[in-house]
Amino acid sequence: MRIYGFFLAGIGLFFAIIGGVYWFTSYEDGGFLMLVGSALLGLFPGSYYLWWSAKMKPQADDDPKADIAEGAGAVETFPSSSIWPFILGMGALFAVLTFVFGLWLAPLAATLFLSGAIGATVESRRGGAAGVAASEHTASEHTASEQTATG
Amino acid sequence: MTTTIEPPELISPEEPGGPDGHTPAAHRGEDDHAHHQGPTGILNWLTSTDHKVIGKSYMITSLILFFIAGIMALVIRAQLTTPTASLVSFQTYNELFTMHGSLMMYLFAGPFAFGGLANYIVPLQVGAPDMAFPRLNALSYWLYLGGSITMMSGFLVAGGAASFGWVSYAPLSNATNSPGAGADLWLMSLALTGFSAIFTGVNLCATIFYLRAPGMTMFRVPIFSWNMLVTAILILIAFPVLFGAVVMLFCDRHFGTHIFTVQGGGVPVLWQNLFWFFGHPEVYILALPYFGMVTDIIPVFSRKPLFGYKGMVFATMSIAALSTGVWAHHMFTTGVVLLPFFSLLSYMIAIPTGIKFFNWIGTMWGGQLSFQTPMLFSIGFLFAFLMGGVTGVLLASPPVDFMTHDTYFVVAHFHQVLIGTAVFAGFAGFYFWYPKMFGRMLREDLGKLHFWGLFIGFWVCYMPQYVVGLDGMPRRVAAYLPSNGWTTLNVISTVGAFIIGASFLFFLVNLWVSWRHPIPAGDNPWDGGGLEWFTTSPPPHHNYSQLPPIRSERPTWDYNHPEHRTIHAGRHVKPSDTPSEDEKVGASS
Numbered sequence: 142m143r144i145y146g147f148f149l150a151g152i153g154l155f156f157a158i159i160g161g162v163y164w165f166t167s168y169e170d171g172g173f174l175m176l177v178g179s180a181l182l183g184l185f186p187g188s189y190y191l192w193w194s195a196k197m198k199p200q201a202d203d204d205p206k207a208d209i210a211e212g213a214g215a216v217e218t219f220p221s222s223s224i225w226p227f228i229l230g231m232g233a234l235f236a237v238l239t240f241v242f243g244l245w246l247a248p249l250a251a252t253l254f255l256s257g258a259i260g261a262t263v264e265s266r267r268g269g270a271a272g273v274a275a276s277e278h279t280a281s282e283h284t285a286s287e288q289t290a291t292g
Numbered sequence: 293m294t295t296t297i298e299p300p301e302l303i304s305p306e307e308p309g310g311p312d313g314h315t316p317a318a319h320r321g322e323d324d325h326a327h328h329q330g331p332t333g334i335l336n337w338l339t340s341t342d343h344k345v346i347g348k349s350y351m352i353t354s355l356i357l358f359f360i361a362g363i364m365a366l367v368i369r370a371q372l373t374t375p376t377a378s379l380v381s382f383q384t385y386n387e388l389f390t391m392h393g394s395l396m397m398y399l400f401a402g403p404f405a406f407g408g409l410a411n412y413i414v415p416l417q418v419g420a421p422d423m424a425f426p427r428l429n430a431l432s433y434w435l436y437l438g439g440s441i442t443m444m445s446g447f448l449v450a451g452g453a454a455s456f457g458w459v460s461y462a463p464l465s466n467a468t469n470s471p472g473a474g475a476d477l478w479l480m481s482l483a484l485t486g487f488s489a490i491f492t493g494v495n496l497c498a499t500i501f502y503l504r505a506p507g508m509t510m511f512r513v514p515i516f517s518w519n520m521l522v523t524a525i526l527i528l529i530a531f532p533v534l535f536g537a538v539v540m541l542f543c544d545r546h547f548g549t550h551i552f553t554v555q556g557g558g559v560p561v562l563w564q565n566l567f568w569f570f571g572h573p574e575v576y577i578l579a580l581p582y583f584g585m586v587t588d589i590i591p592v593f594s595r596k597p598l599f600g601y602k603g604m605v606f607a608t609m610s611i612a613a614l615s616t617g618v619w620a621h622h623m624f625t626t627g628v629v630l631l632p633f634f635s636l637l638s639y640m641i642a643i644p645t646g647i648k649f650f651n652w653i654g655t656m657w658g659g660q661l662s663f664q665t666p667m668l669f670s671i672g673f674l675f676a677f678l679m680g681g682v683t684g685v686l687l688a689s690p691p692v693d694f695m696t697h698d699t700y701f702v703v704a705h706f707h708q709v710l711i712g713t714a715v716f717a718g719f720a721g722f723y724f725w726y727p728k729m730f731g732r733m734l735r736e737d738l739g740k741l742h743f744w745g746l747f748i749g750f751w752v753c754y755m756p757q758y759v760v761g762l763d764g765m766p767r768r769v770a771a772y773l774p775s776n777g778w779t780t781l782n783v784i785s786t787v788g789a790f791i792i793g794a795s796f797l798f799f800l801v802n803l804w805v806s807w808r809h810p811i812p813a814g815d816n817p818w819d820g821g822g823l824e825w826f827t828t829s830p831p832p833h834h835n836y837s838q839l840p841p842i843r844s845e846r847p848t849w850d851y852n853h854p855e856h857r858t859i860h861a862g863r864h865v866k867p868s869d870t871p872s873e874d875e876k877v878g879a880s881s
Contacts, residue, residue: 201506222339230434237480
């Protein structure tokens with residue numbers, strides 16, 4: 142985890158330096174703000190990872206001598222199939238077409254989008270419960286992977 | 293609707309292998325095929341959250357769009373063969389070059405790499421059962437497909453498709469100069485595909501950060517996956533800016549704002565700043581995945597470990613970081629950008645790129661080279677990208693850029709860079725991983741005909757464009773005067789374009805032959821070293837049920853060649869890095 146922290150914080154630091162140089166050589170606010178945004182994009186998650194890495198023990202995927210056995214336990218609960226991404230995607234498609242062709246498409250877009258969002262959420266709750274149950278069986282050997290949210 | 297995945301078991305190097313030392317398929321989870329009871333047929337396509345199905349969907353869709361855009365390119369070249377050809381009207385010509393560029397840039401080169409091959413290969417390479425967020429992954433594909441349909445449907449509306457170029461400069465792209473639904477559909481398509489790319493970027497980061505197998509430390513992750521991680525971060529930096537710019541332009545077109553129009557106090561050049569803050573990283577979003585493919589391919593066909601693994605990783609990071617600080621080198625001629633700053637940073641990109649070239653050549657140096665189709669395409673990439681890169685260094689110089697801006701010199705440079713990466717390296721990757729994805733081989737003879745046609749056509753098509761560009765021929769023109777003296781060079785260029793087009797017929801025939809008369813690929817037809825070559829071809833539903841010990845960047849090679857396991861990347865591995873006695877006798881979870 143430390144390496145992700147340094148990786149992302151390094152990105153933030155790079156953009157902070159470049160942004161500073163850019164501002165004091167050009168005084169152009171548009172480009173400067175984009176560079177500041179990029180710096181924050183690296184610094185926020187980078188500092189978060191560094192903070193956590195100081196508190197957590199090294200993970201199996203960071204250990205060069207780790208055995209595959211150290212990943213024992215449920216890796217994750219993955220949905221094998223789901224119709225809701227398709228419904229959500231079609232909702233998004235009709236939503237943007239509403240901006241082009243008019244509001245008459247809005248009800249269809251809203252119906253698809255909302256049903257997709259609700260369906261995916263309900264499905265997540267079921268999957269999440271299954272994931273928790275599975276994790277409880279192997280609670281003694283958690284890995285970082287187990288903490289990843291269901292997709 | 294959910295499947296809980298247990299991690300793969302350790303498989304011992306001492307367990308029985310085949311006569312070639314390769315692991316029997318059953319050890320790697322072939323029986324897992326039977327465990328997956330999901331929908332089949334079109335319902336499987338609509339509902340699958342398997343990264344392999346989604347990856348293949350991305351590849352098929354993007355290849356179809358690639359061929360459509362390629363046909364547009366041939367019409368464009370046919371129009372330019374003679375000075376005043378009337379094959380298409382000027383308006384249609386504008387639509388064709390806009391849609392050719394848009395399809396190639398937004399809907400082929402990027403999605404083929406980070407939606408297609410990366411989706412399929414990255415989880416396999418890091419030992420993961422799927423992407424971290426499988427349903428988000430499926431949503432990314434549907435947004436991409438929706439965006440592609442939206443962009444193409446511009447041809448069906450009154451006024452035709454967008455016709456302001458793939459860069460959509462304001463004020464040409466405002467409602468006065470580009471009226472009609474075609475331009476709006478183009479903008480909305482970018483919104484959909486932009487979110488698709490962002491979601492894929494999030495997914496790739498989470499997968500590589502959190503779902504690596506034990507022992508797969510960051511500095512053992514294959515370079516292709518490393519490059520996809522860096523690309524994913526570039527996507528997260530660049531695409532939100534594009535989305536913001538698209539929303540602003542749409543507001544200017546329909547809601548009465550004046551963000552990019554002078555009349556209301558807006559600033560047209562702001563569009564260029566926003567667009568190129570996305571657009572230049574986009575060039576590397578398109579290039580870095582392909583660098584990664586070539587970096588994984590060259591060692592396999594050189595029978596050597598990669599030369600300079602960490603150098604490659606840091607070079608990739610440097611290229612990505614610098615690429616976001618050079619956006620205004622596309623705007624030198626506007627007169628409102630800081631020339632020394634952007635010129636210097638642009639030159640600096642040549643340094644890490646040079647390191648990559650050095651390492652690619654260093655990997656081949658002294659190796660037992662084998663010139664099979666993926667290797668030929670990789671070598672073709674080296675030549676093509678070298679030429680595109682060198683002319684890019686020229687364009688980083690403001691005086692040269694002032695002379696050549698908006699001429700065919702830039703067109704030639706840009707196409708040599710992008711065909712070098714997305715086509716040469718992209719098809720190298722496709723030929724390389726096709727056996728893994730489909731469990732069957734492509735024919736070598738047809739693959740080599742494809743390569744040589746593409747390679748010859750590439751140089752015949754683009755070298756004359758440098759010359760005609762230096763002579764002043766502007767880009768995006770449908771006609772020119774006979775007295776300009778550009779006809780001969782344009783004829784040669786068109787001949788080259790049609791040779792390129794013809795070369796892809798061999799590719800299509802190759803696919804057809806492979807489909808109708810399959811030659812089984814086996815699990816590791818190239819004797820590759822990455823983890824993806826350990827599983828079956830095609831892999832089972834959740835990729836692995838067993839994994840080898842991961843003690844280097846090439847765990848499968850280590851497993852299949854125990855006689856060489858102490859020699860790693862040109863150096864002897866410390867005794868502490870070699871597998872323990874427990875591993876050797878087959879300890880498992």
